Amino acid sequence: MAFTLTMPEVGETVTEGTIERWLKQPGDKINKYDPIVEINTDKVNVELPSPVSGTIIELLVAEGDTVPIGAALATIEEVAGEAPADIAPPRPSQEPAPAKAPPTSVARTHAAGERRRATPRVQKLAEELGLSLDAVAGTGPGGRIVEEDVRAAVSRAPLAAPASAEQGPEEESVPLTAVRRTIARRMSEAAFSAPAAWLAAEADVSGLVRLRDSLKESFRTKHGSDLTYLPFVAHAVSRALVEHPYLNASWGEDRIILKKRINLGIAVATDHGLIVPVVPAAERLSVTALALAINDLGERARANKLRLEDVQGGTFTLDNTGAFGSIMSQPIINLGQSAIITLEAVTKQPRVVGDDAIAVRSVVALCLSFDHRVLDGHQAGYFLREVKRRLESIGPDTGID
Amino acid sequence: MGSALACEYAWLGRVPYEEAWSLQKRLASERAAGERPDTLLLLEHPPVFTTGRRDARFNLRLPPEMLGAPLINTDRGGDITFHGPGQLIAYPIMDLRAAGLGVVEYVRNLEETIISTLRGYGIESGLECGRTGVWVPQPSVSGTADCPSPAHGRGGRGEGSDKIAAIGVRVSRPGGASGGWITTHGLALNVSVDLAWFDRIVPCGIADRRVTSMERITGSALPLQRIGQELASQFGSVFGRCMVQGQIPDLSPA
Numbered sequence: 001m002a003f004t005l006t007m008p009e010v011g012e013t014v015t016e017g018t019i020e021r022w023l024k025q026p027g028d029k030i031n032k033y034d035p036i037v038e039i040n041t042d043k044v045n046v047e048l049p050s051p052v053s054g055t056i057i058e059l060l061v062a063e064g065d066t067v068p069i070g071a072a073l074a075t076i077e078e079v080a081g082e083a084p085a086d087i088a089p090p091r092p093s094q095e096p097a098p099a100k101a102p103p104t105s106v107a108r109t110h111a112a113g114e115r116r117r118a119t120p121r122v123q124k125l126a127e128e129l130g131l132s133l134d135a136v137a138g139t140g141p142g143g144r145i146v147e148e149d150v151r152a153a154v155s156r157a158p159l160a161a162p163a164s165a166e167q168g169p170e171e172e173s174v175p176l177t178a179v180r181r182t183i184a185r186r187m188s189e190a191a192f193s194a195p196a197a198w199l200a201a202e203a204d205v206s207g208l209v210r211l212r213d214s215l216k217e218s219f220r221t222k223h224g225s226d227l228t229y230l231p232f233v234a235h236a237v238s239r240a241l242v243e244h245p246y247l248n249a250s251w252g253e254d255r256i257i258l259k260k261r262i263n264l265g266i267a268v269a270t271d272h273g274l275i276v277p278v279v280p281a282a283e284r285l286s287v288t289a290l291a292l293a294i295n296d297l298g299e300r301a302r303a304n305k306l307r308l309e310d311v312q313g314g315t316f317t318l319d320n321t322g323a324f325g326s327i328m329s330q331p332i333i334n335l336g337q338s339a340i341i342t343l344e345a346v347t348k349q350p351r352v353v354g355d356d357a358i359a360v361r362s363v364v365a366l367c368l369s370f371d372h373r374v375l376d377g378h379q380a381g382y383f384l385r386e387v388k389r390r391l392e393s394i395g396p397d398t399g400i401d
Numbered sequence: 402m403g404s405a406l407a408c409e410y411a412w413l414g415r416v417p418y419e420e421a422w423s424l425q426k427r428l429a430s431e432r433a434a435g436e437r438p439d440t441l442l443l444l445e446h447p448p449v450f451t452t453g454r455r456d457a458r459f460n461l462r463l464p465p466e467m468l469g470a471p472l473i474n475t476d477r478g479g480d481i482t483f484h485g486p487g488q489l490i491a492y493p494i495m496d497l498r499a500a501g502l503g504v505v506e507y508v509r510n511l512e513e514t515i516i517s518t519l520r521g522y523g524i525e526s527g528l529e530c531g532r533t534g535v536w537v538p539q540p541s542v543s544g545t546a547d548c549p550s551p552a553h554g555r556g557g558r559g560e561g562s563d564k565i566a567a568i569g570v571r572v573s574r575p576g577g578a579s580g581g582w583i584t585t586h587g588l589a590l591n592v593s594v595d596l597a598w599f600d601r602i603v604p605c606g607i608a609d610r611r612v613t614s615m616e617r618i619t620g621s622a623l624p625l626q627r628i629g630q631e632l633a634s635q636f637g638s639v640f641g642r643c644m645v646q647g648q649i650p651d652l653s654p655a
Contacts, residue, residue, distance in 0.1 A: 011505030020453075020478075033577040038476070043534075044504050045453065045478040047573035089572060090498040090582045092506050178510075178641030182406065272637050272644070304634045306645040308409050308438060 003052045003078040007071045008088035010041050017041045018066045019073070028056045030076065032085055037073065051084035052076055122146060179273040190335045194251070194371040198330050199380050201366050203388040205346060207395040208232055209362040214396060223292060229364070230266075230320050231291035232400075233343045236390035237318055238262045238282035238290075244383040246375040248315045249338040256374055265314030265334060266294055268301045275301045276334065278314040287400035318343065322364065331369050339370040339380070341387070364391075408495075408640070409647030410441040410633040412626055418449045418473055418484065421492065424649065425585045428494045429573070433580025439500070440647065441636055442492040443629035446484040450602060453479045453569055460603040468601055477586035479569030481602050487593035487614075489628055493636070496581035497572065500640070504572055510639050511588050515566045517635040518590070518628065524618055526565060535590075536562035537613055563613035566590040590632070592616060592623050 007017050020038040024030050036050040057075040061067055078084075122145055176184075212227060219227040241248045245258045264282035268275050277297035279290065300306050316337055321329045322345035331340045344365040351361040366387060370380045413421070421444060431437045448470035452460075460481045465472050470485070484490060491514075497507055512528055515535045519526045526537045539561060571585045591614035599612045615623055637644035 011503045014505060033574070035573065040453070040478050042505060042508060043453075043479040043568055044508060044570040044572060045476060046504060047476075047571065049574050049577070085578065089504050090502065092501060092503040178639055179637075180641075182641035272634065275643050304630065304637065304644050306643070308407055308645045308647055311407050311643055311645055 001078050001080060002057060003054065003076045003084060004072050005036065005048075005051065005074045005076060007039065007067055007069050007073055008048065009069050009091075010039075010044075010046060010089055011091070014041050014069070016066050016068045017046075019061050019063050020045055021063055022059055022074075023047075024050075024056050026056050026058055030054060030056060032082065046089050049085070049087050050076065051087045052078045052082065054078040122149075183273060186335060187332060191332050193335075194333050195373060196333055196369045197372045197377060197380070199368045199370070199377070199384055200328060201368075201384045201388050202363050203366060203391045204351065204361050205229070205364050205391055205394070206362045207393075207398075208391060209346065210396045211394055211398055211400075215400065219288075219291075223288075225291070225295045227291055228320075229322075229346060230318070230343060231287050231294055232394065233341075233366075233387075233391065234264055234266070234279070234282060234290045234294065234318055235285070235287045236387050237316070237341060238264055238285075239390060240383055240386040241316060242283050243386060244379065246379050247339045247370065247383050249374050250315075250336050251338065251371055251373050259315040261313075261315065263313045263315045265317035265337075266297060267317060267319040268298050270302045272304065275306070275311065276314060276317060277301050277306055277310045278312065280309075280313065291400075316340070321367075322346065328365055329367050331367065333369050333371055337371075338374040339368060339383075341384075342367045366391075406439070406642055407645050408439040408441055408493075408637065408642035409437070410443060410636075410644050411647045411649045412629055413442055413444040413649060415447060415486065416444045418446050418451065418471075421446065421490075422475065425492055425494060426575070428649075429583040429585050430575045432494050432496055432583050433574065433576030435580075437494075439496065439642065440494040440649075441633055441644070442490075442494070442649070443626075443633065444490050444492075445486055445488055445625060446490060448483070448485040448598065449473060450481060450483050451475050451477075452481045453477050461601070462603065463601050470598070475569075475586070477569040477571045479567065482567045482569070482589065483594075483598045483602060484589055485594050485598055487591075487595065487616075487625065489590040489592050489625055489632065490587070491590070491629070491632055491636070492587040493584055495584045495640075497584060498581040504570075507572075507584065508568060508570060511568055511570075514632065514636045514639045515588060515590055517639065518632045519565070519615070521631055521635070522615060522619060522623070522628075524565075524615060527562075529562060534564050534568050535566040537565045537618060538562050563611045565613050565615070565618075590615070590628070592625050592628055 010017060017039040018041065020040045022037050023035050030036060030050045030053065032051065032053045033049040035047045038045050038047050054076045057077050059074045060072050067073070208229065212229065212232070216227055241262050246256070248262055249256055249258045261281055262283040264279045265276040266279065268277060277300070279285070279293045279297065282290065285293065297306070297310060300310070314334065314337065317334045317340040319331050319340060319342045321331070321342040325345050327344050327347065329342050329344065331342050333340050344367065346362055346364045348360050349363050350358050351363065353359045353361065366384060368380055368384050421442070425442070428437065428440055432440065450468055450470055450472045452472070452474050461468070495507070497504065502510070512535055516526050519535070524537060526535050529536045567589045569586050572582050573585070574580055574582055591612060593616040594614055596612055596614060596617065615628070633644050636642070
């Protein structure tokens with residue numbers, strides 16, 4: 001049976017393509033997915049795979065010729081029995097439609113009246129940029145409005161353009177950056193896939209505060225960086241994880257995967273977005289070694305100098321939300337992990353101590369989110385209690401090396 | 402929590418064109434097989450003229466033997482151009498399907514990457530209707546945003562902008578049925594390259610335009626590797642990738 005190869009759709013605004021080179025000639029045998037032809041469009045060469053197995057009968061378009069999307073390119077005597085493969089180059093994935101105000105009557109008129117005056121993608125872009133398509137002249141085929149028209153119109157539009165009519169005067173719409181989009185997608189995935197439960201505990205870290213105060217200067221002199229509370233918590237958490245493997249695990253649909261190594265992810269805010277570099281084998285490191293590793297990762301994350309292994313293989317995440325003064329938070333578990341803990345701000349509080357006396361103590365909250373598919377509250381509670389015990393046992397004489 | 406997908410980038414120094422080309426093919430196969438993440442190669446070439454698939458001999462202003470550098474016919478899109486020392490080359494090896502990107506969006510992202518990088522050095526640049534690449538308005542001419550020609554026309558306007566970066570891309574499926582759509586080739590940004598080389602050709606087949614460089618515009622010396630670092634950073638922002646430093650076996654300078 002003869003199969004006709006046609007020019008696939010390459011992109012929303014692309015209406016035609018040029019045959020650059022035939023990679024097969026009439027009479028040649030070809031396997032499904034073997035490269036058959038190179039087409040060119042907008043300075044991109046696309047090597048098309050054959051959708052079927054068979055023998056080339058005829059090439060219908062000469063090299064160098066430009067043909068519209070859908071034009072017949074070649075006929076192939078097809079080996080019977082298989083459905084042809086989809087060989088169209090990748091199309092932009094559809095982002096889940098954001099919640100938004102209903103379109104204005106103007107937009108609706110266009111959608112119903114002038115068919116395909118602009119593609120949905122271009123309409124969406126105009127909407128995001130707060131531009132009415134009414135104000136845009138189309139330069140695409142048949143007067144269709146293409147993306148460039150919208151962008152050009154926006155760059156020409158005065159600042160108080162129709163945009164303000166489409167959104168409240170007190171509102172401003174901000175186009176999404178790629179980083180924002182990625183974070184949004186992964187957050188939703190993480191938040192909606194794991195049924196997360198949440199626990200918080202308070203630790204009395206008065207001893208830790210005294211120890212850190214006494215070491216601060218010498219640490220700075222010796223290592224050239226600040227000693228914060230974070231490495232102490234990283235130390236306590238990694239040791240506790242050794243005893244509580246279900247917190248260092250992931251959900252595998254038909255099983256639970258316990259990770260033997262403790263690779264501690266540390267959330268870092270950078271100009272390029274949120275990054276979670278990883279301290280590998282954290283359970284083997286001293287407080288000092290953890291401090292240096294965390295400082296190094298943070299600096300390199302901000303300077304774009306991380307390596308692939310620095311951001312892969314995390315098994316548990318520690319987030320220093322206390323850096324912003326937060327005293328309680330509810331973190332979202334990283335994809336592929338079973339739990340995340342936050343270190344909140346250390347504050348001085350009146351607390352009941354000893355024999356019902358009231359004293360001023362340094363306290364901190366530790367907040368834990370865990371994947372309830374992987375473990376239950378009592379396991380999470382034991383883990384949290386162990387982290388708390390380790391932090392509270394730190395005193396002025398505890399060694400950090 | 403949840404960080405962006407990783408993209409490895411590496412500065413390779415000066416690499417002969419054909420060596421970098423076969424490296425790209427190898428990395429593209431590895432990418433298609435899922436053996437490596439998206440990868441951004443940063444480098445410069447020794448002097449070389451390259452053409453896309455289309456026969457470009459009519460875009461030479463000298464006979465090939467008088468060009469002073471090899472002329473290589475490549476499998477990328479786009480027309481003839483020059484690469485040489487002082488020009489920053491960026492070759493992304495990306496899986497478009499995994500990235501959720503279409504071919505056209507990919508090219509627009511490359512342009513956006515270049516524009517953001519240039520902005521960091523105080524250079525305002527933009528696109529030209531129907532012409533891939535990035536352009537800088539000539540100081541004497543204003544109002545380059547207008548677009549009288551159809552979006553896909555090749556007519557364009559006369560004077561107005563100089564080309565500072567060229568783009569030529571190839572998309573293929575080196576892994577066959579199992580692999581994704583992988584990009585090779587990429588972009589070339591003129592940093593301090595000797596522009597006299599371009600006089601020997603009609604760059605990108607466009608006769609009425611000139612080329613320019615970052616050094617010509619800013620009047621100051623710019624280290625290529627640092628601009629590569631900045632471009633990698635902007636690439637991460639535009640494509641939503643966490644850029645991590647990688648080593649390419651057998652090629653990365655020690």
